[in-house]
Amino acid sequence: MRIASLFLFLFLCGAAMRVDADATAPPLIPLPAELSYGSGHLRMDASTSIVLQPNDAANRATAGYLSSLLRRTRGLSPRILASAPEVVAITLVRDPHATVVNAEGYALDVDAHGVRIVSRDDAGLFHGVITLWQLMTPDALHGAVQVPVLHIRDQPRFVWRGLMLDSARHFQSVAEIERLLDQMAQHKLNVFHWHLTDDQGWRIQIKRYPELTRMGAWRTPPDAGHDGEPERYGGFYTQEQIRQIVAYAAARHITVVPEIDMPGHAQAAVASYPQFGVTGKRPSVSVDWGVNPYLYNVDDGSFDFMDHVLDEVMALFPSKYIHVGGDEAVKDQWQASPEVQAKMHALGLKDEDALQGWFINRIGLYLAAHGRQLVGWDEILDGGVSVDATVMSWRGSKGAIKAAQQGHDVVLSPAPDLYFDQLQSDRVDETAGRIPAQSLAHVYAFEPVPKELDAAQAAHVLGAQANMWTEHMPTMKHVEHAVFPRLDALSEVDWSPAASRDWNGFLGRLPAQFARYRAQGIGYADSTFAPDIKLDRNAALVGGTAQVTLSNQAGYGEMHYTLDGRAPDRHAPLYQAPFTVKLPVTVRAATFARDGSMLAAPRQRVLDRTSLLSLSGNEMPNCPGSDFRLRVQPMPDATSLAPVYSINVFNACQLYPATPMDGVARIHVDAIRLERNYALAHDAKLVVSRPHNTPFGELVVHQDQCTGLVLATLPLPDPEHSVRRFTLDAALPAQQGGHPLCLIYTAPIDGPLYALDRVALIPGTTKP
Numbered sequence: 065m066r067i068a069s070l071f072l073f074l075f076l077c078g079a080a081m082r083v084d085a086d087a088t089a090p091p092l093i094p095l096p097a098e099l100s101y102g103s104g105h106l107r108m109d110a111s112t113s114i115v116l117q118p119n120d121a122a123n124r125a126t127a128g129y130l131s132s133l134l135r136r137t138r139g140l141s142p143r144i145l146a147s148a149p150e151v152v153a154i155t156l157v158r159d160p161h162a163t164v165v166n167a168e169g170y171a172l173d174v175d176a177h178g179v180r181i182v183s184r185d186d187a188g189l190f191h192g193v194i195t196l197w198q199l200m201t202p203d204a205l206h207g208a209v210q211v212p213v214l215h216i217r218d219q220p221r222f223v224w225r226g227l228m229l230d231s232a233r234h235f236q237s238v239a240e241i242e243r244l245l246d247q248m249a250q251h252k253l254n255v256f257h258w259h260l261t262d263d264q265g266w267r268i269q270i271k272r273y274p275e276l277t278r279m280g281a282w283r284t285p286p287d288a289g290h291d292g293e294p295e296r297y298g299g300f301y302t303q304e305q306i307r308q309i310v311a312y313a314a315a316r317h318i319t320v321v322p323e324i325d326m327p328g329h330a331q332a333a334v335a336s337y338p339q340f341g342v343t344g345k346r347p348s349v350s351v352d353w354g355v356n357p358y359l360y361n362v363d364d365g366s367f368d369f370m371d372h373v374l375d376e377v378m379a380l381f382p383s384k385y386i387h388v389g390g391d392e393a394v395k396d397q398w399q400a401s402p403e404v405q406a407k408m409h410a411l412g413l414k415d416e417d418a419l420q421g422w423f424i425n426r427i428g429l430y431l432a433a434h435g436r437q438l439v440g441w442d443e444i445l446d447g448g449v450s451v452d453a454t455v456m457s458w459r460g461s462k463g464a465i466k467a468a469q470q471g472h473d474v475v476l477s478p479a480p481d482l483y484f485d486q487l488q489s490d491r492v493d494e495t496a497g498r499i500p501a502q503s504l505a506h507v508y509a510f511e512p513v514p515k516e517l518d519a520a521q522a523a524h525v526l527g528a529q530a531n532m533w534t535e536h537m538p539t540m541k542h543v544e545h546a547v548f549p550r551l552d553a554l555s556e557v558d559w560s561p562a563a564s565r566d567w568n569g570f571l572g573r574l575p576a577q578f579a580r581y582r583a584q585g586i587g588y589a590d591s592t593f594a595p596d597i598k599l600d601r602n603a604a605l606v607g608g609t610a611q612v613t614l615s616n617q618a619g620y621g622e623m624h625y626t627l628d629g630r631a632p633d634r635h636a637p638l639y640q641a642p643f644t645v646k647l648p649v650t651v652r653a654a655t656f657a658r659d660g661s662m663l664a665a666p667r668q669r670v671l672d673r674t675s676l677l678s679l680s681g682n683e684m685p686n687c688p689g690s691d692f693r694l695r696v697q698p699m700p701d702a703t704s705l706a707p708v709y710s711i712n713v714f715n716a717c718q719l720y721p722a723t724p725m726d727g728v729a730r731i732h733v734d735a736i737r738l739e740r741n742y743a744l745a746h747d748a749k750l751v752v753s754r755p756h757n758t759p760f761g762e763l764v765v766h767q768d769q770c771t772g773l774v775l776a777t778l779p780l781p782d783p784e785h786s787v788r789r790f791t792l793d794a795a796l797p798a799q800q801g802g803h804p805l806c807l808i809y810t811a812p813i814d815g816p817l818y819a820l821d822r823v824a825l826i827p828g829t830t831k832p
């Protein structure tokens with residue numbers, strides 16, 4: 065790929081400086097393959113129109129898309145005409161013989177008279193139109209815009225530029241999915257991998273098997289009907305709705321790749337049709353996140369079922385690729401079943417992994433006989449799979465390396481790097497998700513071609529995909545927060561030439577993208593730029609003054625702050641170096657881009673004795689020995705992105721950091737009872753169980769270490785007869801000097817899980 069322009073050269077040189085990229089560079093995401101400037105600008109305004117070639121009905125939708133996007137985001141609604149008018153025009157030309165670009169590519173020229181976009185195919189024209197829309201929305205303003213005279217030649221680096229959405233764990237409406245597809249289109253992403261079936265729900269109507277959606281689409285949440293928990297949760301997409309989504313995507317040049325997960329993650333299907341499971345028994349649709357034990361059977365009747373399901377799937381989805389999962393199938397049920405074992409031996413297969421290989425190959429042959437191609441998670445390699453299968457590498461990149469070396473096509477979607485259910489930052493105000501955080505910078509730095517591959521093997525890398533699992537994303541607000549702006553980083557990873565990757569330049573192009581999000585009501589995360597207000601807590605508690613440091617994850621932008629209660633704006637003091645404050649005071653700070661737009665909404669920190677002694681459970685680390693940690697949000701709380709609670713399902717133990725204890729008289733805990741709905745498969749034995757002295761367990765507070773002196777034991781209320789949020793309060797013995805605390809829940813591990821919402825140490829008169 066050629067990266068010809070001086071512009072890019074300057075861009076790369078700028079990377080070393082922590083300043084905005086070339087202020088005149090158009091804020092395009094993803095960055096085009098080639099861009100060069102002429103001189104001057106073209107003014108585009110309400111009189112600008114779009115000219116479509118006569119007879120190009122196929123691209124009328126593309127022209128209409130541009131017009132409607134401009135209306136919503138720029139207040140301009142160019143008319144669509146068949147011939148060039150006198151006024152400035154955007155001319156769209158699709159020419160199958162154009163030599164200027166490759167598949168999905170386009171050339172875009174702006175001169176003093178108008179804009180011309182030429183492509184070989186419809187997708188290329190669409191991508192060119194999106195680039196033009198971005199050129200016309202370089203800021204948050206409405207009305208006329210000056211677009212620089214320039215020449216762009218652009219084409220994608222990869223053919224598979226994907227985003228997966230899990231609609232099984234939590235369910236999204238058709239309108240919500242269409243909004244997501246719009247954003248994919250605006251980022252030149254072209255594969256929507258739709259995870260439609262799982263243990264917790266079957267979401268696609270299959271007319272031959274109505275129980276799949278009558279029963280399989282609904283689960284009864286633990287604690288249903290109590291404390292705001294709904295009586296049942298679920299939903300499904302009718303075939304008509306699926307056709308609508310597929311058509312909506314196709315109009316935006318996105319292929320929908322459906323996933324029907326097998327042989328594991330099958331509990332909702334087995335709950336609907338137990339005869340296609342292994343045990344013959346009917347489980348309920350699972351409410352447990354993680355790895356559930358239910359597998360499909362391997363008898364002919366079960367394959368007939370899967371073939372019939374796939375018949376309807378293939379009729380709905382024109383995609384060449386059909387995803388059949390293959391992940392996380394724990395083999396306990398197959399091992400325990402004499403019939404399955406007999407079949408395995410009759411087939412001459414050495415173990416259950418080989419049986420899964422045989423299973424997947426059988427499904428692959430069925431798809432191939434219908435002109436389709438199988439794609440599956442990297443476990444499909446474990447039992448040996450036909451080289452025609454495409455492998456989606458999620459257990460890191462090693463599956464992709466092994467598969468490409470064996471000649472499989474591969475898609476990189478490794479956890480945790482491209483798992484958008486990982487938090488974006490460690491901030492205490494970050495919403496639900498998995499830990500560790502995967503920052504925007506981390507996603508931006510992802511390289512889809514593993515360095516272990518030689519050139520021939522690297523040619524098997526189709527591209528990269530981010531996965532939006534939704535166990536901990538109860539609403540679309542959570543999904544949007546998790547996806548944006550990391551989708552911007554993904555789009556550049558997937559589309560732009562590898563050599564043009566430039567983090568600082570990317571940051572410089574984000575303010576315009578944030579404005580586009582705001583214009584479309586997209587709830588993007590500002591975590592990358594949010595001010596962290598840091599100080600030495602203990603020094604402040606002892607001395608009554610604090611040295612305050614402001615920073616953010618990206619180390620980018622201008623932070624302005626106030627100490628007088630006013631909202632920080634650009635006229636507030638600019639943060640340049642740590643400053644000293646006298647308590648009590650409230651520090652407020654916000655981050656701004658060079659163009660004056662706000663990169664991160666104001667954050668505040670109250671600095672007084674009470675606040676400094678009160679910590680959220682989200683800022684209290686795990687006890688040593690177990691890193692596992694999630695932030696969760698129970699459904700009834702999910703009307704906004706907070707509150708969220710940190711849990712470790714293996715060990716309910718957290719540390720309150722060292723604090724001067726002189727004068728601390730009590731401990732006050734805002735606690736929450738949560739469902740212990742985690743299927744841990746063979747890891748269940750790792751859950752730490754502790755003795756308790758009262759029926760429902762206690763919260764035990766130890767001094768210094770988790771084996772240290774017990775300072776307080778706070779019995780937990782009866783879960784059957786108490787609300788899920790409760791407070792615990794106890795006197796503490798007098799202590800001197802600094803001590804950390806270790807807080808342990810001793811509740812039985814076959815009952816609910818407990819989390820710390822907030823822990824406050826209360827000053828007062830202590831008993832000696």
Ligand code: ACM
Pocket residue numbers: 391392441458479
């Ligand atoms: C997966 O995350 N189980 C593919």
